[in-house]
Amino acid sequence: RTLPTNIAIDEFRGPQGKYCFIIVDNDTSQIYQILPDRLKSSITHYFDRFSLKERKRVKSVSTDLNSYYQGLMRRYFPNAKLVVDRFHIVSMLTRAFNQVRVAVMKQFDPNTREYRALKN
Structure with missing residues (x-):
């Protein structure tokens, strides 16, 4: 068998809550392989x-x-470029933004307009 030219890898929670490893063909968005664990x-x-x-x-x-x-x-793909996918970048930025928002929010009294604006 041959490998796709462009692949995506990640893990997901499979049956019984166990994490599985997934390989996707990035060109066709088709699942290429699912491994039963991520070891x-x-x-x-x-x-x-x-x-x-x-x-x-x-x-x-x-x-x-x-x-x-x-x-x-x-190690396994010495010629491949490693790309961090969009979903994980946006997720990381959202978490960081929310941490800063909450830290700033806590500097205000809960009855103030500024607190409520940051809360919402």
């Missing part, structure tokens, strides 16, 4: 099945900010 041994075992020549064909790997995955992808 390093499972991921390395799966990608070891492909030759280095095949893995070098992968041009990009889209992932979240998990440095664990980034390290594995650099």
Whole structure:
């Protein structure tokens, strides 16, 4: 089998609440493979099945900010560009913005207009 040229990887909560590892073809948005867990041994075992020549064909790997995955992808796809996907960037920025908003909000008395504006 061949690998897609551009892939996306992530984890999701599968059956019985257990995390699974998913690989998606980024060009077609089709699920390429789902591994039953996200353990390093499972991921390395799966990608070891492909030759280095095949893995070098992968041009990009889209992932979240998990440095664990980034390290594995650099190892297995030496020619691929690592791309942090939009969803995780927006999610990280939203969390950071909300932390700052709440910190500023707490500086005001709860009965003030400023507090209510930041609360809403």
